[in-house]
Amino acid sequence: MNVTLRIWRQHDRHAAGRMVSYGVESISPDMSFLEMLDVLNEQLTAAGDDPVAFDNDCREGICGMCSLVINGIAHGPEELTASCQLYMRHFTDGDTIDIEPWRSPSFPILRDLIVDRSAFDRIIQAGGYISAPTGAAPDAAAMLVPKKDADRAFDAATCIGCGACVAACPNGSAMLFTGAKATHLGALPQGQLERNSRALAMVNQHDAEGFGGCTEIGECTAVCPVGIPLDMISRLNGDVLSALRDNTT
Ligand code: SF4
Ligand code: FES
Structure with a gap:
């Protein structure tokens, strides 16, 4: 699959941000959305550009770190699915995909797609x-x-x-x-x-x-x-x- 990504880039919380377009090619439909971003970041790093900053940890839908607005929907188009559990097979070859951070005045943007929660x-x-008093675990x-x-x-x-x-x-x-x-x-x-x-x-x-x-x-x-x-x-x-x-x- 080849996709075009339009990603929010912002250097820090005080800088102005903007959407920037990147092409990513030869993506497997079985890759997760975050693995696809890893491929983009390898591409950017090899070219001497700054990789896109995004939050993640478990990549299993458990930790709550991933936080991407994908095509205008928090966590993307699949119901009951965190960004890290979204797979590229839910997109179509040739798609243009918008990726933005959580937008809330109470979650200021720290860099690119990372917000302060x-x-x-x-x-x-x-x-x-x-x-409650602590101590040994009580009998269940x-x-x-x-x-x-x-x-x-x-x-x-x-x-x-x-x-x-x-x-x-x-x-x-x-x-x-x-x-x-x-x-x-x-x-x-x-x-x-x-x-x-x-x-x-x-x-x-x-x-x-x-x-x-x-x-x-x-x-x-x-x-x-x-x-x-x-x-x-x-x-x-x-x-x-x-x-x-x-x-x-
Ligand atoms: S969307 Fe809100 S309520 Fe649901 S898991 Fe995330 S923080 Fe909790
Ligand atoms: S990276 Fe842990 S829930 Fe998505």
């Missing part, structure tokens, strides 16, 4: 934990967890923290991420004690980072590579309301 870390620091049967709660917590815990939800949201909201992280803990017995205060602290930090409010458009869940559902946000909002009510009664 430390705002997510600060949301987790604000409440994404439980305060010491605290019984209803199956539906365990499943709910597990589904929420599959959020890989990639930020595609923010990139896709017209409001630039990170409420799907925040809802998943709060639900992961709040669905379990161990997370009940701080459930409402955790939700409030995380949402306050979300707002302080400049993310927008949720108006339930649903673009976030459409691009989420693990299918986090919108009702995680409803549950988060319920916990926030409970926290506000508890503080005023």
Whole structure:
């Protein structure tokens, strides 16, 4: 396959960026999208040009590092698929493919396709934990967890923290991420004690980072590579309301 790539190039967060075109030839349809970018970077390096900077780590859909807007869609055209799990067979020989970074004022561009997602870390620091005595691992049967709660917590815990939800949201909201992280803990017995205060602290930090409010458009869940559902946000909002009510009664 031969493809033309139009890639956002930006030297640092203060520089102006622009789309630059590159041709890549003899790509196997069985290559992943990131392997195709590796080929481009080998080409650029051999020619003495700067390789394209892009984030990645596991390349298995687990770490959440890959963060490409491909042809205008966060993580590209395949549903439930992170950029690193996308294969070139989903494109056609001769295609022109646009590749851009996540676009959000709360995710400033560091270089080319790499953005600063430390705002997510600060949301987790604000409440994404439980305060419990540590020690040896307890007996697995010491605290019984209803199956539906365990499943709910597990589904929420599959959020890989990639930020595609923010990139896709017209409001630039990170409420799907925040809802998943709060639900992961709040669905379990161990997370009940701080459930409402955790939700409030995380949402306050979300707002302080400049993310927008949720108006339930649903673009976030459409691009989420693990299918986090919108009702995680409803549950988060319920916990926030409970926290506000508890503080005023
Ligand atoms: S909710 Fe989905 S899109 Fe958002 S950070 Fe988590 S995995 Fe990524
Ligand atoms: S590189 Fe880890 S999820 Fe894509």
